[in-house]
Amino acid sequence: MCSGIIRGLGIKKFTELELVDRLDSILAISRNKDLKDIKISKRYFIVFLLHSLWDYFGRIFEPHFPKVLPVLRQLFGDHSEDIRKLSTGALNVAMRSMSAYGVKQILPILMEGCHSDNWRTKTSSLHALGSMAHLATKQLASSLP
Numbered sequence: 001m002c003s004g005i006i007r008g009l010g011i012k013k014f015t016e017l018e019l020v021d022r023l024d025s026i027l028a029i030s031r032n033k034d035l036k037d038i039k040i041s042k043r044y045f046i047v048f049l050l051h052s053l054w055d056y057f058g059r060i061f062e063p064h065f066p067k068v069l070p071v072l073r074q075l076f077g078d079h080s081e082d083i084r085k086l087s088t089g090a091l092n093v094a095m096r097s098m099s100a101y102g103v104k105q106i107l108p109i110l111m112e113g114c115h116s117d118n119w120r121t122k123t124s125s126l127h128a129l130g131s132m133a134h135l136a137t138k139q140l141a142s143s144l145p
Helices: 002-009 011-016 019-027 040-076 081-096 100-113 119-135 137-143
Strands: none
Touching: 002 081, 040 081, 040 100, 040 119, 081 119, 081 137, 100 119
């Protein structure tokens, strides 16, 4: 519903409302605490919102992707299997509409996730790199040396 309202208002209004910053502030607690301390309903909300934003806006949402990817990367390592599956699905939706510039922006963030202490975050980051290879092959090929 929220993404439908945003689509109706347009991407300019989306930027004016600073929704990415508000979304990031919802999970600001998770940077200091474990994700299990945040209510599961908030984590579901964030994943569904990201999924629908990428689904509706596609490449238009791409400049905000580096701000959102660390939050999504934290959700990759969630204790709930549903949240992990949904966050991986949201990333796959994002990869389908990714340009070469977007891949160059998020590749270092995903590589940083491979060095995380959480094993689930590591495996999900590797899975995200794998989905990037399947869903954004031309874009990934142009960003590799």
